[in-house]
Amino acid sequence: MAPGAGASPEERETPMTTGTDPHALHEQPVIVGAGVAGLMTALHFGNRPCVLVSCAEQPGIGALRSGVAAALGADDTASARAGRTLERAAGLACLETVQCITAAMGNVIDTLGRFGIPVAAGARDSGYALHAALLAAVHVRPNVTILAPAALRRLVVVDGHVRGVILDTGSRMIPLDTDAVILASGGTCGLYDDGLSPVTAIGRSLAVAARAGAALSDLELVHFHPFALSLGNTPGSGVAIPFELYGPDAILHDEQGQKLEGHTNDPAYVARAIYERRAGGHAVFLDLRKIVAAGTQNADPTLKSFLALCHARGIDPATQSLPVRPAAAFHIGGLKTEISGRTSLPGLWACGEAACNGFHGASVLHGNPLLEAVVCSRFAAEDVTGRMPVPFRDISGIHPDQSLTKGLLPVVRKSMAAAMAPTRTEETLVSALMHVSRFAEYDDVALVAELMFLSALKRNESRGAHFRADFPKPDAIARHTSFTATEAHTAVRLVGRDHPITWSPDAPTKTELFTT
Ligand SMILES: Cc1cc2nc3c(=O)[nH]c(=O)nc-3n(C[C@H](O)[C@H](O)[C@H](O)COP(=O)(O)OP(=O)(O)OC[C@H]3O[C@@H](n4cnc5c(N)ncnc54)[C@H](O)[C@@H]3O)c2cc1C
CATH class of the missing domain: 1.20.58.100 (Fumarate reductase/succinate dehydrogenase flavoprotein-like, C-terminal domain)
Known part of the structure; x- marks a missing residue:
């Protein structure tokens, strides 16, 4: 990872500003979101000017369980990943999209390397490390103006085409005229009170896009990670137990020692079983003691990093069963897009978790959200830079008309x-x-x-x-x-x-x- 990478959220500085004169940013494409998808989009703009807007620095990727290299397919082939993706998709994936994204997988690690972000196969770099490295790489690009904290409040649409955005910095509203907006604003899992997702992941910009006329697709499809440690509800503070650890030697049981039936490799099924037992008034526990004993001897890297997280919280999976509950971890649905990121609203693109392009289908395969964010950000940036510009409109007199509510x-x-x-x-x-x-x-x-x-x-x-x-x-x-x-x-x-x-x-x- 690049220098400065690997920092925890507390250690990172905020190299962003809202002091910039908006008139200087006239007619530049606006990227909304500084998670992996938004930062990668900015890097793919090359040396063309663009504006990157983010309401907070906490990205969804921080909680990544798999390690970056594994998610990006360092140990995988395109055809194997495509096959597993289609199997998991339960008939709802778009075959062309799956082929297109998995075919691009082979170049992803090289591309990151060209941006100065080396990812070593087999390494277990965390989501935070990747995000910090991307942020550092974007920050030194003179063509990218970063506005933060600033939240997208409204898309200005004139004659059926996006002509601008209104941004809320907390102290003032900034109108920016632009004919291209790329929403990379993440998902909606923060609407669940389960502590796993960032507090900003509440889908506000999906609503902004919907109000502007864009169509949204498959919004009912939410991936629940079955094993969130049941410790507290502070957004973004939760710990997800890697699903790979749920081997035949792992035992799910309730507080009376009653085992939950049926061992399966489908996380949605396991999440449902845990949810239903808890809904019946029980607590559910995951007993990993045998796995920990065997894994510690084999120095399993997934287990090692999970144990480190537990020990930091004073929990020892070698001696106790862990209280678990399902938690929303990825919104499969989102803004309906083509593979290029184009939405149904001219002038609006989306990529990353905010988009729904048919890659995942009805259920998500481990690692695919990160792969999609990295690959589709390039498709969106290329489509935006190749567009025909739309004549400029002065939007300075326009203000958001829907009121801000509280509570x-x-x-x-x-x-x-x-x-x-x-x-x-x-x-x-x-x-x-x-x-x-x-x-x-x-x-x-x-x-x-x-x-x-x-x-x-x-x-x-x-x-x-x-x-x-x-x-x-x-x-x-x-x-x-x-x-x-x-x-x-x-x-x-x-x-x-x-x-x-x-x-x-x-x-x-x-x-x-x-x-x-
Ligand atoms: C617990 C957990 C475990 C996960 N594990 C894995 C895994 O193992 N493998 C995998 O591939 N994926 C995993 N994921 C999913 C993956 O982390 C996300 O899909 C991915 O990080 C999404 O990246 P993104 O850039 O699209 O969005 P985010 O990283 O969520 O970034 C969104 C950005 O948009 C900004 N924003 C939001 N709204 C606005 C607005 N209105 N105005 C301005 N800015 C805004 C936010 O501040 C943020 O900067 C996991 C997710 C969770 C929660």
Whole structure:
């Protein structure tokens, strides 16, 4: 890894600024997000000017379990990875996209090397190390202007084409005119109150894109990592136990010592089994003692780095079973894109976890999110740099029209936990939808949740990461779900017609929600 890499989030400096004069950034492509996808996109712009916007430095990649080299296919072949991806996708992957991304896998490590970020096969560099190295590489590029902290608040669309963005720095709104915006703003797993995902991963920019008219796809598909250590809920603080450690010698049991049935290599199945046992009022534990005893002798690197994380938290898997629960770790759905990253809205691209291009299908293969972020950022950067520029429009008089609300995130998280868990039913989904949809017009987080509930209601089947207890089998034909904000509005009215709304007593009133 490059010098400066490997730093923990606390040690890293924030080499970013919001002091830049926006007029100096006139008509440059704007990348939203400084995770792996956003930083790689910026590097792929070569020496062309671009603006990189980020609301926080905490990336999703920090929690990476596999090690960077393994995720990027250092020990894999394109055809083997494509085969496993299609198998996991449960009929919903786009074959061309899978072939295209896995074929590019062979060049990824070389490309990182050219950017000054060596990745050694077999090494177990962490997600933090990769992110810190990318940030350092972007920071020395004179063509990249970094605006942070700044959050995307609105896309300005004129005549059906993106013409600008409005950014919120906390103290002021900055309008930037641009005809190309690349959303690399990560996923929505922070909408779950389980501590694994970054606090910024709440999908606000998906809502911004939806309000601007872009279509979103397969939003019901959320990958749950089965084994989050059940320690606390501070966002981004959780520990994920590597799924590879769940071999035949690992035992899942409840607090009475009762084993959970069926050993499988499908994380979605295991996550559901744990969720359902916990929903029945039990605690669930993973006993890795045999694995630890054998692995310590063999110096297994996955085990070694996991043990280090545990020891830092005062836990010893050699002597105790670990309390576990499933936690949302990757949003498979997102902005509907082509492989080039183009969305349905001209002038808007997406890559990384924010995008849904058909690579993963209905369930995610270990390592593929990172691979996708690294490969598709190049496709997006190339497509943007090859575009025909659109004439400039002055957007300085435009301000965001939806109000900022406060205090809604806890309400949405409660509804997400109830309705978008590993097991779903129409009843819980409708109730959650009716609960949050009245705020969707004003609040970005509520709009994202509304779109997710509607997508899960629309998928009247079980497939991959999506399990409906009331429709436990897959349909004969695999279909994608897709919604625009306008379609969602109509759908909510239709659902509401059949299900009279009963507000729960703890729902805040509109007056309580709005910032004064
Ligand atoms: C516990 C856990 C374990 C994982 N393990 C693996 C693994 O082993 N292998 C693997 O391949 N993947 C894994 N993943 C998934 C992987 O980490 C993510 O898919 C990947 O990091 C996404 O990168 P990204 O750049 O798309 O988004 P992120 O890294 O989430 O970056 C998004 C960026 O956008 C910014 N942002 C968000 N909203 C806005 C806004 N409105 N305005 C401005 N900026 C905004 C954020 O501040 C952040 O800088 C794991 C995820 C978790 C949570």
